[in-house]
Amino acid sequence: xxxxxxxxxxxxxxxxxxxxxxxxxxxxxxxxxxxxxxxxxxxxxxxxxxxxxxxxxxxxxxxxxxxxxxxxxxxxxxxxxxxxxxxxxxxxxxxxxxxxxxxxxxxxxxxxxxxxxxxxxxxxxxxxxxxxxxxxxxxxxxxxxxxxxxxxxxxxxxxxxxxxxxxxxxxxxxxxxxxxxxxxxxxxxxxxxxxxxxxxxxxxxxxxxxxxxxxxxxxxxxxxxxxxxxxxxxxxxxxxxxxxxxxxxxxxxxxxxxxxxxxxxxxxxxxxxxxxxxxxxxxxxxxxxxxxxxxxxxxxxxxxx
Amino acid sequence: xxxxxxxxxxxxxxxxxxxxxxxxxxxxxxxxxxxxxxxxxxxxxxxxxxxxxxxxxxxxxxxxxxxxxxxxxxxxxxxxxxxxxxxxxxxxxxxxxxxxxxxxxxxxxxxxxxxxxxxxxxxxxxxxxxxxxxxxxxxxxxxxxxxxxxxxxxxxxxxxxxxxxxxxxxxxxxxxxxxxxxxxxxxxxxxxxxxxxxxxxxxxxxxxxxxxxxxxxxxxxxxxxxxxxxxxxxxxxxxxxxxxxxxxxxxxxxxxxxxxxxxxxxxxxxxxxxxxxxxx
Amino acid sequence: xxxxxxxxxxxxxxxxxxxxxxxxxxxxxxxxxxxxxxxxxxxxxxxxxxxxxxxxxxxxxxxxxxxxxxxxxxxxxxxxxxxxxxxxxxxxxxxxxxxxxxxxxxxxxxxxxxxxxxxxxxxxxxxxxxxxxxxxxxxxxxxxxxxxxxxxxxxxxxxxxxxxxxxxxxxxxxxxxxxxxxxxxxxxxxxxxxxxxxxxxxxxxxxxxxxxxxxxxxxxxxxxxxxxxxxxxxxxxxxxxxxxxxxxxxxxxxxxxxxxxxxxxxxxxxxxxxxxxxxxxxxxxxxxx
Numbered sequence: 001x002x003x004x005x006x007x008x009x010x011x012x013x014x015x016x017x018x019x020x021x022x023x024x025x026x027x028x029x030x031x032x033x034x035x036x037x038x039x040x041x042x043x044x045x046x047x048x049x050x051x052x053x054x055x056x057x058x059x060x061x062x063x064x065x066x067x068x069x070x071x072x073x074x075x076x077x078x079x080x081x082x083x084x085x086x087x088x089x090x091x092x093x094x095x096x097x098x099x100x101x102x103x104x105x106x107x108x109x110x111x112x113x114x115x116x117x118x119x120x121x122x123x124x125x126x127x128x129x130x131x132x133x134x135x136x137x138x139x140x141x142x143x144x145x146x147x148x149x150x151x152x153x154x155x156x157x158x159x160x161x162x163x164x165x166x167x168x169x170x171x172x173x174x175x176x177x178x179x180x181x182x183x184x185x186x187x188x189x190x191x192x193x194x195x196x197x198x199x200x201x202x203x204x205x206x207x208x209x210x211x212x213x214x215x216x217x218x219x220x221x222x223x224x225x226x227x228x229x230x231x232x233x234x235x236x237x238x239x240x241x242x243x244x245x246x247x248x249x250x251x252x253x254x255x256x257x258x259x260x261x262x263x264x265x266x267x268x269x270x271x272x273x274x275x276x277x278x279x280x281x282x283x284x285x286x287x288x289x290x291x292x293x294x295x296x297x298x299x300x301x302x303x304x305x
Numbered sequence: 306x307x308x309x310x311x312x313x314x315x316x317x318x319x320x321x322x323x324x325x326x327x328x329x330x331x332x333x334x335x336x337x338x339x340x341x342x343x344x345x346x347x348x349x350x351x352x353x354x355x356x357x358x359x360x361x362x363x364x365x366x367x368x369x370x371x372x373x374x375x376x377x378x379x380x381x382x383x384x385x386x387x388x389x390x391x392x393x394x395x396x397x398x399x400x401x402x403x404x405x406x407x408x409x410x411x412x413x414x415x416x417x418x419x420x421x422x423x424x425x426x427x428x429x430x431x432x433x434x435x436x437x438x439x440x441x442x443x444x445x446x447x448x449x450x451x452x453x454x455x456x457x458x459x460x461x462x463x464x465x466x467x468x469x470x471x472x473x474x475x476x477x478x479x480x481x482x483x484x485x486x487x488x489x490x491x492x493x494x495x496x497x498x499x500x501x502x503x504x505x506x507x508x509x510x511x512x513x514x515x516x517x518x519x520x521x522x523x524x525x526x527x528x529x530x531x532x533x534x535x536x537x538x539x540x541x542x543x544x545x546x547x548x549x550x551x552x553x554x555x556x557x558x559x560x561x562x563x564x565x566x567x568x569x570x571x572x573x574x575x576x577x578x579x580x581x582x583x584x585x
Numbered sequence: 586x587x588x589x590x591x592x593x594x595x596x597x598x599x600x601x602x603x604x605x606x607x608x609x610x611x612x613x614x615x616x617x618x619x620x621x622x623x624x625x626x627x628x629x630x631x632x633x634x635x636x637x638x639x640x641x642x643x644x645x646x647x648x649x650x651x652x653x654x655x656x657x658x659x660x661x662x663x664x665x666x667x668x669x670x671x672x673x674x675x676x677x678x679x680x681x682x683x684x685x686x687x688x689x690x691x692x693x694x695x696x697x698x699x700x701x702x703x704x705x706x707x708x709x710x711x712x713x714x715x716x717x718x719x720x721x722x723x724x725x726x727x728x729x730x731x732x733x734x735x736x737x738x739x740x741x742x743x744x745x746x747x748x749x750x751x752x753x754x755x756x757x758x759x760x761x762x763x764x765x766x767x768x769x770x771x772x773x774x775x776x777x778x779x780x781x782x783x784x785x786x787x788x789x790x791x792x793x794x795x796x797x798x799x800x801x802x803x804x805x806x807x808x809x810x811x812x813x814x815x816x817x818x819x820x821x822x823x824x825x826x827x828x829x830x831x832x833x834x835x836x837x838x839x840x841x842x843x844x845x846x847x848x849x850x851x852x853x854x855x856x857x858x859x860x861x862x863x864x865x866x867x868x869x870x871x872x873x874x
Binding site: 016018019022023025026027028029030032033034036037039040042043044047094097098099100101102104105106109118120121122123124125127128129130131132133134135136138139140163166169170197198199202203220223224226227228229230233234254257258261262275276279282283286287290291293294 | 598601602605606608609610611612613615616617619620622623626627630673674675676677678680681682685686696698699700701702703705706707708709710711712713714716717718738741742745769770771795796798799800801802805806808827830831834835842845846849852853856860864
């Protein structure tokens with residue numbers, strides 16, 4: 001129309017300040033996550049650094065006696081790490097095979113309607129608060145293990161490990177299932193056309209093709225187990241114990257942090273700083289595992305998407 | 306439309322009704338336009354003029370850069386980060402890509418209809434009213450909506466159900482809705498990127514008839530892979546083709562002339578090959 | 586191969602296949618059985634104490650009159666504050682990453698990596714973050730608001746990821762159509778993209794909320810105290826439902842363990858309702874593009 005064409009200047013009538021402000025506000029939102037990471041790093045490593053001025057790092061990392069609150073102080077972190085690994089081991093023994101099995105079932109065998117009912121049920125498992133799992137481990141699993149005559153103590157690593165394993169099954173299952181569904185259908189059809197059975201297609205074609213995603217799922221599951229607090233706090237005990245015997249009580253890194261942090265340790269003391277030193281150790285361990293997992297996921301996503 | 310007359314005859318008849326060259330007003334003056342995506346040239350060195358109240362068609366095989374070219378006219382290539390544009394397009398004498406130019410202002414005046422109808426998941430009224438609302442043209446909004454729908458030949462079909470979802474319309478109706486959406490902001494130019502290729506023949510005919518009507522008030526540029534469509538509706542036709550240089554494919558403008566000329570006595574052999582390949 | 590050998594091989598294959606499927610079904614069954622056992626056990630133990638006393642009384646050293654009212658209220662307040670904080674920041678971050686950020690810039694890619702990593706950091710580390718910055722830094726003290734802030738940071742990555750997916754699901758043809766009409770970037774985002782993404786964002790937020798109200802470790806660390814008998818306020822000391830459950834479970838008296846089970850029933854009902862709401866939302870607004 002004539003009038004529009006004649007108002008010819010294509011410059012904006014006024015600088016669009018609103019747009020600039022909005023972009024800044026949105027970027028500020030994004031910075032919150034950056035601030036969180038910076039905060040975590042500062043909160044952990046600054047006091048941890050101070051701690052290692054007072055306690056030798058070598059003693060810490062190789063010492064086999066953890067007794068920060070006793071008169072005869074000892075700051076060897078290995079018992080806590082052993083406790084963590086012990087529980088994580090049992091958790092992985094449950095979660096990895098059962099998680100993978102569930103994933104294969106849901107991805108390759110289940111009919112759509114079955115899948116539609118079972119998948120949410122698994123997700124429900126993931127939605128149960130960990131304190132509830134801890135309660136279950138303490139009040140149901142431990143007594144039943146005792147009844148089995150295994151000789152477990154009131155607090156023991158096995159109960160916590162088993163229940164933690166069940167809690168992690170959905171994590172392993174859903175990430176594995178994602179990886180398996182990303183495998184193109186044509187790969188399966190090709191194998192079926194050659195006369196393979198479902199078992200062979202699942203185990204020899206799909207799982208190997210999805211292996212980086214599946215390994216990522218395992219790694220993420222282990223990472224979650226390492227960092228889990230409530231189940232071990234309630235069921236595994238609060239006695240540092242340099243033993244892999246699952247019937248004995250152990251203290252994990254996370255349990256120590258929770259118990260000490262909630263207690264009356266004077267702020268600023270060396271004992272107080274153990275919270276941060278152990279926290280930093282825990283954080284570094286899960287960081288390494290998480291990066292591994294993220295990279296593996298990226299690998300399989302790149303191949304198929 | 307007399308079905309005995311071929312599209313070319315219709316084109317010749319239209320040509321007689323066009324203003325002579327000295328009276329034509331230039332809307333777009335393109336010179337040396339080159340578009341690259343991440344360093345790979347998609348379109349090389351295009352120069353032509355688009356005239357006011359003409360229907361100008363870009364035809365050519367797929368991959369020759371027609372869509373890329375038309376998207377330069379309303380700065381839609383800005384949305385693709387890897388795209389870079391060289392050369393100039395003058396719009397009524399003003400460089401579209403000058404640094405002070407605001408893409409929003411450009412798009413107010415130069416509207417676009419896409420190949421696949423893309424109505425918003427809102428009501429019919431909200432779809433047409435969206436443009437005027439974001440451009441603060443909210444006086445007499447209902448009137449604007451009605452006028453736009455009338456111009457797009459859709460009003461009678463939807464006037465009783467303006468609050469229904471736009472997605473409940475048929476493909477052809479949705480495309481006319483998209484045209485109405487553009488018209489509601491009172492543009493100067495209408496760009497159409499293969500507007501009927503996703504539609505059935507009857508809807509296609511309606512859209513083509515619409516273009517005849519619309520060109521009285523608007524300047525229309527259309528990309529089409531259907532040569533007969535170009536012959537039926539275009540006043541000027543530009544033929545693009547692919548050239549391979551150093552192993553890289555890029556699009557080039559081969560020939561640009563009045564439609565009857567392109568289809569009956571093309572100057573370039575490539576044009577002739579393309580055009581006769583379909584006409585027979 | 587002889588026909589007999591072929592069919593014998595095939596029979597073995599069929600058996601192997603059947604055993605395999607049985608093993609797979611077993612895998613699924615264990616998890617579901619555990620879930621079932623847990624629910625049955627909690628109900629058995631807790632139903633006796635699941636009554637109005639639980640909901641109206643404060644904690645007490647006498648299990649017969651003890652209740653979880655302050656804890657339940659605190660959890661509700663935490664939930665409301667959580668939504669108020671997380672949704673704007675999470676959606677804002679998601680919009681920035683999807684619509685405004687240039688994917689090729691290193692700092693934007695780092696931002697994405699950062700968020701992915703934060704999603705997998707153990708919750709107790711967030712507790713340490715809260716402890717460090719409250720006792721020393723902000724000086725907020727061990728108050729409800731601090732708990733809400735820490736939980737916000739904890740679930741923020743989840744909300745961001747869910748919001749990004751919802752935004753990404755909006756077809757680019759809608760954006761193109763809006764831009765072509767002369768809309769500015771914010772107009773396209775606020776008037777077309779966000780409205781279409783709201784169901785997905787809501788679903789993700791509700792799921793994040795369901796997770797947050799079950800979190801215990803961070804709250805323990807920042808001092809959700811054990812014995813609060815008065816109703817919580819935003820800037821006052823507090824205890825949340827999962828922390829109350831933890832405290833009751835720790836006590837040797839069997840009656841407190843039963844009380845804990847009752848409180849667990851309340852918590853599970855909340856979590857279940859939220860999950861159901863999210864699933865309902867997801868199904869209702871499943872857009873067919």
